[in-house]
Amino acid sequence: MAGEIAEQLLLRRCQVGVPRCRVREPTVLDHAPDYPPRTPPPPKRLNSPPRPETSLAGTARAGMQVRNRRTAAWSLEAAPWSAAKASAHVLDRLHEWGYREADTAAAALTDLLVRTAVADGGRRVSVHLADQNRQALIIALSHKPGLAVADTGVLPELTSLGAVSCGTDTADDGRRVWAVLDL
Structure with a gap:
């Protein structure tokens, strides 16, 4: 079709007396396309960057303040040496925060909490620490979803180690075992 139109234009110009060298044949670029040009797809949404100062290697989120209390959290591999x-x-x-009096009780409570969380069989264990009014809250989370009702057998042992208050419960993200210690 385009070739026929070009021949007709050429014949008309030749009949009118326009020299052949001045006749320009139509090209593909002379016609606008019937469809929009292809545009590249939009860029994919990038994943959010990791939180600062957190890793599975056991570093803490330092200096975090949660309403009148300091907090820290560590994520550790669920292994026998994690406790x-x-x-x-x-x-x-605790030493960084100025508490040095309850070293043995804090170490023993943390050890028992983490051993209990490791025994649940998850791949990692989170340890959370907070202080308020000269008390420390220590929480160990097993990250093993689908566990049965929380085991309360560890609670008498926690109170014998010096916990003022303690508890255990099961959540969507695993079992939590916690203890409050007077500092």
Whole structure:
């Protein structure tokens, strides 16, 4: 079709007396396309960057303030040595906050809490620490979803180690075991 139109234009111009060298044949670019040009797809949404100062290697989120109290959290591999590592992290942070009196009780409570969370069989364990009014809250979370009702057998042992208050419960993200210690 385009070729026929070009021949007709050429014949008309030749009949009118326009020299052949001045006749320009139509090209593909002379016609606007019937469809929009292809545009690249929009860029994919990037994943949010990781939180600062958190990793599975056991570093803490330092200096975090939650309404009148300081907090710290560590994520550790669920392994037999995690209890000792968590105890060291908790003691270091308590010393940093100015509490040195309850070292043995804090270490023993943290050790038992983490051993209990590791026994649930998850891949990792989170340890959370907060202080308020010269008391420390220590929480161990097993990250093993679908566990049965929380085991209360560990509670008498926690109170014998010096916990003022303690408890355990099961949530969507695993079992939580916690204890409050007077500092």
